[in-house]
Amino acid sequence: MKPAIYVKDGDTVELEVKEASDGQIRRNSDLNDVTNLDFSRIHPLTGPIFVEGAEPGDALKVEILDIHGEGWGWTAVIPGFGFLSKENDVPEGVNSQALKIWSSDEGYVSAKFGDIYVKVKEFPFPGVIGTGMRLNGVWSTIPPRENGGNMDVKQMTVSSRIYFPVFRKGALLSVGDTHLAQGDGEVCGSAVEAPTKVKLRVEVVKSRNLKSPVFVSKPREAEYDGDHITFMGFSNDLWNASLMVVKEAISFLSNFMEPVEAYMLLSTVMDLKVSQVVDVPNWTVSGFIPVSVFGNKGGEIMDAFEARER
Template sequence: IEVEGAEPGDAVEVEFLEFKDMGWGWTAVIPGFGFLAQDSYTTPIDLSGPGLKIWKSDGEHSRATFGNIHVKVRNFPFPGVIGTALRAPGRWSTIPPRENGGNMDVKHLTVGSRVILPVFKRGALLSIGDTHLAQGDGEVCGSAIEAPLTVKLRVRLIKNAGISQPIFYFSKVKEMDYDEYLAYPGMSPNLWEASKIAVKGIISILSRYMTPLEAYMLSSATLDLKVSQVVDVPNWIVTAYFPLDVIEEREVREELRELDKVVG
């Protein structure tokens, strides 16, 4: 999208007004890609993939089966990618986010939210894509509930903004999207390693009900990684929160509430 009048040093504000899905989405493990792709897992479990899960959406929820478990996830649609053109010329990978925005995968950029992006090229050359129906904070397997969406947005030009990276405004964001969570803390002097410990802990528990690869994909769509503390040296804590509400089988939810059964 070329924004009329946009010049380097300006900014564009994008407000998300509406998302419409087409009734389906997918989550996949792509070999060599994802948070645990290069990890030497502590058990013989192979999480390298490939794996694919198809979801059906009714507009409000997305549903899929993992092992014998029926899963229903609330839709919070958003674009994984939104950004302006980079200052430097050339061909650039769309995988890493940069100062222009890009593949940020911030799940709160849904209806009512806004993002301000710096302008580095005349016209801003705004792009948007990689749309999702839902995602956990972390998108750990490398994909969320990927889905084709129609997006309605409002773009406003801010002259002489002088910003060097994106700024977000979120409206009506709840700390937790669901009512019940099973959580696993990862402890390490390295936040990256702490995150791995936390994710692998949840995958190990969910693997009692589905394959480890399915647990990895389900975690990517629903599990939230949160930094719990960065002050109690030498170990930091990152906690993985898995929402029990997404599991439709009541008996499975009841089992997971009983921590002695989880560890037994």
């Protein structure tokens, strides 16, 4: 693939990055745009950027200097895609197409879920960022690989320094799928997807011989204070333990909104952690939901969590 631009080792680069749907979903979109979505256009990338001096075996250091959005974002459930898409024992409608448009202002994204005005801290990051693949060919942008790509690691945000293996002359860095917010897990298959402007600094580290990307980050400023409500899953399979967490969380939130809305909300705010992988034969996965995102409805939700009958 022909490089879009050529830059020098140490240069700062400013990019315009499209949101994941390549403009098919817009600020004023409705469900019809999800119905008609052409999935083959998912993840338009900005790049590739040819960095002079980068040779196979080197690393490319990418420092994220700034990302900002344009005042809106979207989250959708696309049938056939998402963590629950193969599950049958889920509330009706969880895997149906759905769309939520968020507005973004003063460091928060907000949208109505049921009759709750949800406000989520913004911490923009590129869902997709990676160097050119080792092998020639046309590749899907969906799976992450040794070159990075669709890693969806939300801590990879402003001030992070990411080190990528270089497989091609010039490194051939591309960026896409920027998110304004995401929970660890991104369970419904999309985060708060948004077009952004991204400012990066690139640097060649000679002969680094990385096997796959690594990065340095600070705990993101956007961590929530206050109470978190937590569901746990226990299983001899981390996937099934995670499913148990997500299903329980949807079941609870469905007291306040449509199940499919709960699914989209969890994709945006719930963090999945691997609590332990050693207590044979059941591993623990925990999912944390910060109550502060529910604003003045937080008290009601907390009461329901602590006293509900089901």
